[in-house]
Amino acid sequence: MLKNLVAQRVNPDVPSALSGLFVNDPDPHAISFAAGSPNERLFPVKEMQRAFNTAIEQQGAHLFQYQSMQGNLNLREKLVARIQKWGHVTTTADNVLVTVGGQQAIELVAKALLDPGDEMVVEVPTYVGALAAFDLYQPTYYSVDLQADGLDLDELEDTLKRHPGIKLLYTVPDYHNPTGITMSVAKRQALVTLANRYDFIILEDSPYRDLGYANLPLPAIKSFDTQDRVIFVSSLSKILMPALRTGWLVADGPILDAILKVRLASDLEANGVIHAAIANYMEENDLDQHVNVLKDHYRQQCTAMVAALENDFPEEVSFTRPKGGFFDWVTLPEELDAAALLSQQVIPQAHINYVPGTNFYPGRDVHNSLRLCFSGLSPAEISAGMGRLGEQVKAAVREVRPVL
Ligand SMILES: Cc1ncc(COP(=O)(O)O)c(C=O)c1O
Structure with a gap:
């Protein structure tokens, strides 16, 4: 059996929890709240085409040469300016690594930090x-609940006291996937203190x-970092286009050195042609103006979804009310x-x-929640789809909680 030759940590009998998550449903009658993809009707295709052409015209053959392990310097400088302006993080281009999506950044961090059995904390869901990436390095997980303003820090401290060997905590502080929750500024600061x-x-x-x-x-958690303990990861997938496969991280000191070492072993460097095009795009266009257009669309889509949850779902069902991002979490x-x-x-x-919630828990032991993504659908499609989903949920709830 060739399967026996696969590394045990890959767990060959269990498919990746990520498989199928980004694929749209082939059923023409289906309305999918599953795919967590940005809305492609909003992609700046013409502007990006121009930016690629400019890169080729300006650099010719050199553009296609090996370039830089950390990524195009011009792009890194632009990312440094963005995170300084919007996240209050003071850093330099030397501390930035451009990666193949945010996903690779997470995987490189896992590879650089985790030995089998190492203890780490994740917020749940x-x-x-991220779980798919961490799983390959076989950590011991501890789960800490999310509250309306982010991670439950009392529960976290309790966990840290009981397990002093915990070395890593993973969090999505802004418009969280899958719940849409955002961590308060006070909690960001307190988390760094912990x-x-x-x-x-x-x-x-x-x-x-x-x-x-x-x-x-909001200010990034990284902006409160006093001991080089915070690794900041972001991505251009959600604000530009995911097929650019461009994410990035900011780290310092020995942690950065370790990540750079595993990056070299993984793929030497990310795609310099794409980095040059993105840097040109950011020079020739106002990315913040584009982001404002996206925000306006996603706000209308989210409003339609929350309205439907309020009107078309039974009161036994609870849900989040996101103030940004793509997702709503339903319990x-x-x-x-x-x-x-x-x-x-x-x-x-x-x-x-939709995406059932079980895979968003490291123990895969919670079964009564689901993630709804509204980013790819119009408000009319959302209202129609949520009406149909609400009928099914109502019927299922009435079976287990009959009205007497
Ligand atoms: C929280 C979070 N992190 C990272 C990623 C990875 O995205 P990408 O690799 O396209 O940057 C995603 C994608 O959905 C995400 O939701």
Whole structure:
């Protein structure tokens, strides 16, 4: 059996929790709230085409040469200016690594920091792609609940006292995937204080930070870092285009050195042709103006989804009210299993798709929640789809909680 030759940590009998997550449903009648993709109708295709042409015209053959392990310097300088302006992080281009999406940044951090059995904390629920990356390095997970203003810091401190060996904490502080929750500024600061006191590293993953519908981005957790313990990760996937596969991280000192070492072994460097085009795009266009257009669309889509949750769903169901990003998190009564509901009723009867919540927990032990993504649909499609989903949920709730 060739499968026996696969490394045990890859767990070959279990498919990746990420597989299928970014694919749109082939059923023409389906409305999919599953795919966590940005809305491609909003991609600045012409502007990007011009930026690629400029890169080729300006640099010719040299553009296609090996370039830089850390990524195009011009692009790194532009990213430094953005995170200084919007995240209050003071850093330099030497501390930035451009990666193949934010996903690679997470995976490089996992590879650089985690030995099998190492203890780490994740907020729950958490980004399924981060779990997919961490899982390969076999950590011991501790889960800490999310509150309306982010991580429950009392529960975190309790966990840290009981497990003093914890070395890494992963958090998505801004318009969190999958819940849409944002961590308060006070908690960001307090989290860094805890990291200093209990000697762990914070991996701050923030691809949605620019997409607050009515708010400017909050100071990054990294902006409170006094001991080089915070690794900041972001991405251009959600504010430009995901196929550019361009993410980035900011780190310092020995942590940065370790990440650079594993990056060299992984792929030498990311795609310099694309970096040059993005740098040109950012020179020739106002990225913040583009982001404002996105925010306006996503706000209307989110409003349509929350209105439908309020009007079309039974009161036994609870849900978040995001102020930015792509996602809403729905919690059903405990007796219901969101995966079974999806495959047995929602897809066949209503032609609606969503992501059941189980894979967003490291223990895969919570079954009554689901993630809804509204980014790719118009408000009309959202209202229609949510009406159909609401009918199914109502029927399922009435079965387990009959009205007497
Ligand atoms: C929280 C979070 N982190 C990282 C990523 C990775 O995105 P990308 O690799 O496209 O930058 C995603 C994508 O959905 C995400 O939601």
